Amino acid sequence: MGLKVFGFKGGVHPPHRKEGTQDKAVERMQAPKLVYIHLQQHTGAPCEPLVKPGDRVKLGQKIGQPKGFVGAPVHASVSGVVKEIKQMPHPAMGEGLAVIIENDGMDEPDESIIPRDMESMDAEELRNLILEAGIVGMGGAAFPTHVKLSPPKDKKIDLVILNGAECEPYLTADHRLMVENPQDIVEGLKVIMKVLGVERGYIAIEDNKPDAIRAMADAAKSVSGVEVVKLKTRYPQGAEKQLIYALTGRQVPSGGLPMDVGVVVNNVGTAAAIARAIKTGMPLIERIVTVTGGGVAQPKNLLVRIGTPFKDVIDACGGLVGQPAKVISGGPMMGIAQYTLDVPVIKGTSGILVLTKQEAETPEPGPCIRCGRCVEACPMGLMPLFISAYALKGDYDNSERLHAMDCIECGCCSYICPAKRPLVQSVRTAKRVITERRKRAAAN
Amino acid sequence: MEPLIVSSSPHVYSKDTTARIMLDVVLALLPAAAAGVYFFGGRAALIMVISVLSAVMTEAIVQKLMKKPVTISDWSAVVTGLMLAFNLPPTVPLWLPVVGSAIAIALVKQAFGGLGHNFMNPALAARAILLAAWPVYMTTWADPIRGAASGMASTNWSVSGATDAVSSATPLAILKGLEGTEEQLPPLWSIIVGGTRGCLGETSDLALLIGAAYLLWRRVISWRIPVSFIGTVALLTWILGPQGLFTGNAIYHIFSGGLMLGAFYMATDYSSSPVTPKGQIIMGIGCGIITSIIRLYGGYPEGVTYSILLMNVATPLIDRFTMPRIYGEVRADV
Numbered sequence: 001m002g003l004k005v006f007g008f009k010g011g012v013h014p015p016h017r018k019e020g021t022q023d024k025a026v027e028r029m030q031a032p033k034l035v036y037i038h039l040q041q042h043t044g045a046p047c048e049p050l051v052k053p054g055d056r057v058k059l060g061q062k063i064g065q066p067k068g069f070v071g072a073p074v075h076a077s078v079s080g081v082v083k084e085i086k087q088m089p090h091p092a093m094g095e096g097l098a099v100i101i102e103n104d105g106m107d108e109p110d111e112s113i114i115p116r117d118m119e120s121m122d123a124e125e126l127r128n129l130i131l132e133a134g135i136v137g138m139g140g141a142a143f144p145t146h147v148k149l150s151p152p153k154d155k156k157i158d159l160v161i162l163n164g165a166e167c168e169p170y171l172t173a174d175h176r177l178m179v180e181n182p183q184d185i186v187e188g189l190k191v192i193m194k195v196l197g198v199e200r201g202y203i204a205i206e207d208n209k210p211d212a213i214r215a216m217a218d219a220a221k222s223v224s225g226v227e228v229v230k231l232k233t234r235y236p237q238g239a240e241k242q243l244i245y246a247l248t249g250r251q252v253p254s255g256g257l258p259m260d261v262g263v264v265v266n267n268v269g270t271a272a273a274i275a276r277a278i279k280t281g282m283p284l285i286e287r288i289v290t291v292t293g294g295g296v297a298q299p300k301n302l303l304v305r306i307g308t309p310f311k312d313v314i315d316a317c318g319g320l321v322g323q324p325a326k327v328i329s330g331g332p333m334m335g336i337a338q339y340t341l342d343v344p345v346i347k348g349t350s351g352i353l354v355l356t357k358q359e360a361e362t363p364e365p366g367p368c369i370r371c372g373r374c375v376e377a378c379p380m381g382l383m384p385l386f387i388s389a390y391a392l393k394g395d396y397d398n399s400e401r402l403h404a405m406d407c408i409e410c411g412c413c414s415y416i417c418p419a420k421r422p423l424v425q426s427v428r429t430a431k432r433v434i435t436e437r438r439k440r441a442a443a444n
Numbered sequence: 445m446e447p448l449i450v451s452s453s454p455h456v457y458s459k460d461t462t463a464r465i466m467l468d469v470v471l472a473l474l475p476a477a478a479a480g481v482y483f484f485g486g487r488a489a490l491i492m493v494i495s496v497l498s499a500v501m502t503e504a505i506v507q508k509l510m511k512k513p514v515t516i517s518d519w520s521a522v523v524t525g526l527m528l529a530f531n532l533p534p535t536v537p538l539w540l541p542v543v544g545s546a547i548a549i550a551l552v553k554q555a556f557g558g559l560g561h562n563f564m565n566p567a568l569a570a571r572a573i574l575l576a577a578w579p580v581y582m583t584t585w586a587d588p589i590r591g592a593a594s595g596m597a598s599t600n601w602s603v604s605g606a607t608d609a610v611s612s613a614t615p616l617a618i619l620k621g622l623e624g625t626e627e628q629l630p631p632l633w634s635i636i637v638g639g640t641r642g643c644l645g646e647t648s649d650l651a652l653l654i655g656a657a658y659l660l661w662r663r664v665i666s667w668r669i670p671v672s673f674i675g676t677v678a679l680l681t682w683i684l685g686p687q688g689l690f691t692g693n694a695i696y697h698i699f700s701g702g703l704m705l706g707a708f709y710m711a712t713d714y715s716s717s718p719v720t721p722k723g724q725i726i727m728g729i730g731c732g733i734i735t736s737i738i739r740l741y742g743g744y745p746e747g748v749t750y751s752i753l754l755m756n757v758a759t760p761l762i763d764r765f766t767m768p769r770i771y772g773e774v775r776a777d778v
Contacts, residue, residue: 009771014456169456241771251772325449332455339450353455360449366462366518369560372719373460381770385719403770411454418460419560425452 003202003229006249008242010379011234012412014169014333016208020292020299021172026180028303029316031078031107035307036088036098036344037063042136043143044070049099055082060282061110062132063099072134072144076110077285077305078103089343091310091329092142092336098344101307113281118187123195126278130195133277134284134347138269139163139174139238140330142348145274148264149195155259157196161247162189164205164212164268165231165238168331171351173288174268176301178205178212181272182219188271189226191278196264201226202247203268208233235333236410240265242379254406269350284347291317295324295354304345310352311341326360328353333411363420374413374423380406384413384423391430396437399430407431462559466519468664472655473526473709479638479648483588484534488644492529495541499525502549510554520559524548527567530645530705531749532574535586540578544570564756565713568706568749575749585614585641614641616701616745619693635699646705656708665712668724669731673707674698676732677739684740697739706748707731716756723759723766730755 040046047064051057057076064074080103090096118126131146151157162185166174178185189201203220205213207230217228231237231246241252243265250261258265273284285306292299297318304313310327314320328335329349345352374384382403390398404427413423480488503521507514528544548570553562575582618629630640638648646652659665678694685691697703702710711717711731718724731751738747755762 012458014458245771254770254772254774256772323446326451326455327448328453328455332453334453335455336453337448337450337455339448355455360455361457362449362451363457363461366515367558367560369462369465370714370719371465372714375719375768376721379771381768381773383719383767402767403773406770406772409453415454415456416458416460418458418462418465420457420461422452424454428452 003227003247005229005231006246007232008234008237008246008379009381010377010412011236011242012377012416013233014235014415016233017169017292018172018175018208020170021290021301022175022209024172024176024299024301026176026288026301026303029305029308029313031103031105031305032308032312033103034083034309035077035101035103035305036309037074037077037101037307038088038090038096038098038344038346039064039074040090040093040096041074041134041142041306041347042072043141044068046097047071047074049085049097051082051085051099053082053084056080057082057101058110059107060113060285062112062283066144070144070147072136072146073132073283074099074306075134075283075285076101077307079106079108080104089338089340091338091343091346091349098307109282115281116278118191118194118278121278123197126191126195129278130191130274132283133274135270135273135277136284136347137267138273138287138347138350139267140334140348140350142346145266145270148266149192151196151259151264156262157198157259157264158200158262159248159264160189160192160196160198160201161243161263161265162201162203162268162271163238163240163243163265164203164209164216165243166209167206167233167235167238168333168335168351169235170292170353171290171331172292173290173301173350175209175212177269177272177288178209179215182215184272184275185216185268186219186223186226187275187279188273190223191274192264192266192271193225198264199225203228204231204243204247205229206231206233206237236379236408236412239379239408239410241408254403287345287347287349289313289345289349290351291354292351293354294356294359295321295327297321306345306347308345309341310338310343310345313345313352314341314354320354322356324354325357326355328355333415334409365421366419368419368421371418373416373418377412377416379410379412380408382407384427385421387430388413388421388423388426391426396430396433399427400434404430405434462520463518465664466523468659468662469523469709470519470526472659472664473523473530473645475651475654476530476645476648476705477526479651480530480534480644483590483639483647484586484644485589488534490538491532491534491536491541491644492526494538495529495532495545496522496525498542498545499528499549502546503554506550506554507558512558515559518559521549524553524566527565527645527709528570531567531571531643531702533582533585533642534644535584536581540574540581544574547573560715562715563759564753565710565716568710568752571749572753587641588639588647590639614701614745615696616739619696619700620739620745629696632696632699635696643702643705646702649699649704652704652708656704659708665708666721666724668721669711669717669728670707672725672728673711673731673735674703676729677703677736680733680736681740684736701739701746702748703735706735706752710748711752711755716759718759718762718766720763720766720768722768723762726762726766727755727759730758
């Protein structure tokens with residue numbers, strides 16, 4: 001671990017709140033009676049359903065086919081009968097079309113499920129397997145992995161980084177995976193490196209997870225070109241651009257992608273999912289979810305079938321304690337507040353956070369006192385106070401001039417603001433408006 | 445089930461609040477306030493109390509009149525009131541802090557939009573107005589009741605009123621060799637510990653530095669403005685000495701007058717100083733240059749107030765031209 005680590009500018013230190021689940025081994029949750037499998041589980045276009053109500057489906061059977069290159073198929077996470085295909089609450093998009101399957105409890109695997117051997121497969125076959133297994137980024141953004149693994153010819157990739165920072169408070173899903181299944185992660189990394197033809201791979205972990213660092217270092221010991229790197233614990237260390245800078249000193253150009261600086265970043269969970277998809281032949285039909293917060297009776301790390309409603313997941317953790325005030329899909333810094341517990345787990349659901357009234361306090365904003373804390377905290381070097389002030393006035397041109405589009409929406413500015421101003425929230429609005437305008441301008 | 449709260453992330457917030465920051469400034473000012481009372485007696489305490497009360501009341505009245513929420517619980521008016529008192533000689537008539545606080549809060553702060561919108565430090569702007577309107581009251585320096593300077597002039601100054609006070613020189617006036625200041629300079633230690641003539645809050649550098657250390661530790665202020673401000677004054681007053689280059693008494697200069705108070709507490713006022721790290725250093729250097737020029741060549745013995753006010757109005761420009769380089773910035777010229 002002699003690598004020079006650059007760190008990154010800015011950032012904040014929110015309380016970790018990981019004590020509740022960081023030492024709890026992952027438990028397998030029993031598959032629910034009904035699963036709700038969204039046809040859009042990823043960045044990109046939604047899938048076309050391949051089944052219709054009344055069809056019998058088997059475990060791992062493909063039930064949704066992506067329409068474009070940026071997309072990933074979805075699969076049945078139980079065997080049973082398709083009851084309905086209809087609009088359902090979606091944890092990231094409000095609503096979306098979902099395939100509802102009634103579980104017959106048999107877990108009868110589809111005929112297409114055949115274990116494979118990564119050594120005997122070439123890069124093209126591996127990339128295709130990753131696509132067919134429906135693998136997307138497991139860190140939360142759910143970007144289709146095969147797209148990341150298909151850089152254009154002119155982009156020379158020389159480094160793969162596995163992101164095990166897990167810098168969001170409360171979440172421990174990646175942490176437990178690294179402690180319990182480090183071998184899968186290393187194998188997945190080897191596959192990614194093989195697909196990209198890259199010799200060098202880093203597994204980056206924050207120093208508040210010493211047991212994960214030990215386990216990963218042990219598993220990666222004999223693999224050439226792979227190194228486990230310890231990072232200082234600071235939010236948002238796990239943000240892609242900050243992670244790349246911390247490890248290489250390279251900056252992804254504004255508006256560009258990691259591949260522009262020769263790097264591909266994947267979550268440790270994604271790597272493990274790749275390894276398992278190859279070894280077992282089973283596509284991505286389950287994931288580890290950290291279920292925690294003051295509103296949950298027994299916080300746990302659960303291995304959950306995709307499509308399981310939040311309500312069932314929480315019930316598997318002893319149910320609610322009192323009245324929940326806020327339910328978040330993901331972590332408290334970037335996660336999305338849910339309006340109902342009927343929303344199902346998707347591939348990108350890293351955590352279900354149930355906050356009590358006390359934890360979910362939304363403070364009243366006061367006037368900006370120009371203390372400059374947001375400027376100091378912004379890991380992108382932006383000036384959130386000014387971008388936000390313009391955005392709140394509707395002056396999006398000036399928001400854009402001050403680089404609103406470079407905001408990664410990590411939330412450090414809003415977190416640190418002593419006046420509790422809606423900084424990232426208003427920058428987000430500005431970004432949306434600017435994106436719309438650009439689209440319209442491009443269409444004309 | 446009650447409806448769930450749906451709001452945009454983040455869902456957790458730091459414990460820091462505006463009120464806590466302002467309270468920290470008040471706490472940091474307490475050692476210097478205590479030193480003021482110790483060296484100048486009960487009248488200093490009286491001026492501070494009057495100044496703070498009038499600042500808070502002005503804020504409440506103005507906000508009531510403008511039908512805005514009354515925000516006196518955020519401690520910011522307390523800070524302004526206390527800062528103003530710190531910038532007054534201990535001999536001023538008791539109505540002066542009332543007028544000063546009203547100017548600071550009503551004119552400089554609320555008229556421009558309240559907290560965070562004042563383009564100058566309210567206490568300093570009020571001080572400058574008082575100095576122009578009542579120059580005699582504002583430059584009548586009395587001997588402290590304790591300390592090195594207490595027996596220096598045969599002043600018969602009492603706690604009960606300002607009328608007994610005579611105009612006597614501050615160390616900076618002596619340093620400058622102003623007319624009628626043939627007195628000896630007080631020893632350096634008394635300047636640092638306190639007990640020389642001057643405004644009631646600036647007398648003890650030691651007390652001010654203790655408070656400044658607290659503010660730095662609490663991260664309410666950063667080192668950038670104070671260090672660049674004081675460093676610039678030290679450098680310039682040393683280089684541009686009275687007997688030619690590099691003969692100046694820099695140590696004496698930085699511990700005299702209102703420099704410590706100005707550099708750590710006034711120039712660092714959030715609303716009227718740059719938010720960019722580079723801009724803060726420019727602010728400090730600019731304050732240092734102007735202070736030194738006024739002290740060495742200007743008509744006044746002290747220049748801290750005017751230097752900060754001048755840099756205050758330059759703040760929007762400084763912020764504009766010192767925008768930090770963003771991550772991954774693609775320069776048009778590259």
